[in-house]
Amino acid sequence: MSAPVIGITADFETQGGYSKFPWYALRENYCAAVIRAGGLPVVLPHEPDLAESYLDSVEGLVLTGGDFDVDPALFGAGERHPSVKTKDKRTAFELAVARGALDRHMPVLGICGGQQLLHVVLGGALIQHIPDEVAGALAHEQPNPRDEAGHEVDVRKGTLLHRIVGVTRLAVNSAHHQAAKDEPDGVVINAVAPDGVIEGIEAAQERFCLGVQWHPEFAISDGDGRIFEAFVEAARSSP
Numbered sequence: 001m002s003a004p005v006i007g008i009t010a011d012f013e014t015q016g017g018y019s020k021f022p023w024y025a026l027r028e029n030y031c032a033a034v035i036r037a038g039g040l041p042v043v044l045p046h047e048p049d050l051a052e053s054y055l056d057s058v059e060g061l062v063l064t065g066g067d068f069d070v071d072p073a074l075f076g077a078g079e080r081h082p083s084v085k086t087k088d089k090r091t092a093f094e095l096a097v098a099r100g101a102l103d104r105h106m107p108v109l110g111i112c113g114g115q116q117l118l119h120v121v122l123g124g125a126l127i128q129h130i131p132d133e134v135a136g137a138l139a140h141e142q143p144n145p146r147d148e149a150g151h152e153v154d155v156r157k158g159t160l161l162h163r164i165v166g167v168t169r170l171a172v173n174s175a176h177h178q179a180a181k182d183e184p185d186g187v188v189i190n191a192v193a194p195d196g197v198i199e200g201i202e203a204a205q206e207r208f209c210l211g212v213q214w215h216p217e218f219a220i221s222d223g224d225g226r227i228f229e230a231f232v233e234a235a236r237s238s239p
Helices: 027-034 048-054 088-103 113-122 160-164 221-235
Strands: 005-009 012-014 023-024 039-043 060-065 107-113 151-155 169-172 189-194 198-203 210-212
Touching: 005 027, 005 048, 005 088, 005 221, 012 088, 027 039, 027 221, 048 088, 048 169, 060 113, 060 221, 088 107, 107 113, 107 221, 113 198, 113 210, 151 160, 160 189, 160 198, 160 210, 160 221, 210 221
Parallel strands: 005 039, 005 060, 060 107, 107 210
Antiparallel strands: 012 023, 151 169, 151 189, 189 198, 198 210
């Protein structure tokens, strides 16, 4: 069987580090996780007007994370927390490609910031800065390396995520200061941290629309690998 083509969104910097000129970036382990699961990864540049053309060429979509935030205006927030920083063209593209993928009922996997964007696309709002909104919050920006666990999450029975990972408690890495804030119609919360922060969502009406707040591409548990395997298999069997 041929490997399903998986579109992966990239990060973007205007200059510095790799080049003095604007550049795209994607951590290698996003692609490696897709390949291990049997998919063929391709990186998607940030061109909102080409979103539908990209979607014509892929069978699944991964919305990745990054050191930036969704503009609070997009989920109706009246104020913007001082910690919020945006990448407007990246977000415009990811909104377009995520909405297009959902319109096609294409499998979608949102990771960390990608989960947050997916939550907004599905009608949800975000906590703009966890330490200011969650009393007694865990260190969701963990001090230890990202290829180690930062805390555990409770996986809710009866969800797609539970059917995939097969456990009710999962050790995860953690690199975020924002999180999903609510559970709008059609969205199911599938994982929660011990401090009550939402760690996973899914769209009940879709065959595969899953968001996780951690980074399963680091494969720190068997469950992480199963998430990618289930996603790629859903892409393989897409109409």
